[in-house]
Amino acid sequence: MAMKKFINDPDSLTVELLEGYTLCYPDKVKLVSEKIVVRARPKDKSKVAVVTLGGSGHEPALSGYVGEGMLDASVVGDVFAAPGAPKVIEAIRMFKDHAGVLLVILNHAGDLMNGNMAYNMAVKEGINIKKVLTYDDIAPGIKAPIEDRRGLGGCIPLVKIVGAAAEAGKSLDELQALGEKTAERMATLAVTMKTATHPQSGDYISTLPEDMMEIGMGQHGEGGGTGPQKIASANETAELMIRKLVTAVDAKHGDKTLLIVNGSGATTLMEMFIVFRMAHKVLAGLGIEVVGSRCEEILTVQETGGFQLFLAKLDDEMIGYYNAPSDAPYWVVR
Numbered sequence: 001m002a003m004k005k006f007i008n009d010p011d012s013l014t015v016e017l018l019e020g021y022t023l024c025y026p027d028k029v030k031l032v033s034e035k036i037v038v039r040a041r042p043k044d045k046s047k048v049a050v051v052t053l054g055g056s057g058h059e060p061a062l063s064g065y066v067g068e069g070m071l072d073a074s075v076v077g078d079v080f081a082a083p084g085a086p087k088v089i090e091a092i093r094m095f096k097d098h099a100g101v102l103l104v105i106l107n108h109a110g111d112l113m114n115g116n117m118a119y120n121m122a123v124k125e126g127i128n129i130k131k132v133l134t135y136d137d138i139a140p141g142i143k144a145p146i147e148d149r150r151g152l153g154g155c156i157p158l159v160k161i162v163g164a165a166a167e168a169g170k171s172l173d174e175l176q177a178l179g180e181k182t183a184e185r186m187a188t189l190a191v192t193m194k195t196a197t198h199p200q201s202g203d204y205i206s207t208l209p210e211d212m213m214e215i216g217m218g219q220h221g222e223g224g225g226t227g228p229q230k231i232a233s234a235n236e237t238a239e240l241m242i243r244k245l246v247t248a249v250d251a252k253h254g255d256k257t258l259l260i261v262n263g264s265g266a267t268t269l270m271e272m273f274i275v276f277r278m279a280h281k282v283l284a285g286l287g288i289e290v291v292g293s294r295c296e297e298i299l300t301v302q303e304t305g306g307f308q309l310f311l312a313k314l315d316d317e318m319i320g321y322y323n324a325p326s327d328a329p330y331w332v333v334r
Contacts, residue, residue: 003202010200014056014078021063025329028067035076035083036091037063043072048166048175049095050159052104053088053115055081057199058219060330061299065156067328070163079200080220082110088118092127100128100172102179104159106151107135130172132179134158136188136310139216139225142248150218152188153262153299153308157322160331164324178317186258186312187248189241192217193231194305196265205301215241219264219301219308234271238278238309245311246286253287258322260293260310265300267307272296279309292322298330 007013015034022031030040043049049072054062057079066074075091077083095101101122105115115131122129135146136154162179170178193213195205205221208214208228215237216225232240251257259279261272276295283290291314299308314322326333 003197037074048100049098064330065328069326070328085114085117089121096127103131130176138187138248154186154188158182161321164321188310190308191215192306196302196304234274235278238275241309242279242282249313256291258292258312259290261295262308263297264304264306266303266305
């Protein structure tokens, strides 16, 4: 079946979507140098800037979280492709006079390669910079080494926490430590029933039979999960996934957690709330408190049918920053 999307020239897709996005929220974000989204009202240079990078096609991530209390800049690549290192270092240089730059990198090959290249260039130029890697995907196994664990939607709550700390005036070293602590305490597991088409080529990212789903498929259709299995009920799927996440973050009776159901693009709120209900019930049964929660599309993959279930074990410091004010277009806390 032919792809059905309201687009123009596929080659100008990323530029056009960013132009539209920044025109829609001119009081919060602006587009500079074609594919760099920054805050419309920059923070004071006495504070650390938080920068990230990633491909387009995952809206509202990542640029939807540029704003007060979150990101200072998002460097955008083409659909599902990391931006090149020259564009990333260009963004970093915009904040060279700030108290420092914290670069948040999702653990995908392209993001890691270009992010690290730009980081090394910044270090050579004498820019005060540190980096934090997100690796929340537990599909390769709870005990899998960090390098084998992909960065999924967990990057967004991490950005919320470190972004609030940056807004509060924390030092670069303090922000890196907080980011690494958050990354260590969070885990995500995805499930997919229907994969997306690539909006520039019209090709399917991957395929699954109509009556099958896969737990652990990567957000670009990569393998590494349990393999296809018959579609299970919301309760069965949620319970299986949340118990794995509890083990992954070592949550126990009395712990405080953040629970997020992130829709992948074609999953309805009805489905997400039903999944959230069961995940919450399992946590309550284990005596694990949910002190923060979201049920919405945070990081999507076009029209992928499925969701990412996220769990983080929070301490009081993380809770305080998670609840702190923010004013990004897709994450507002008053």
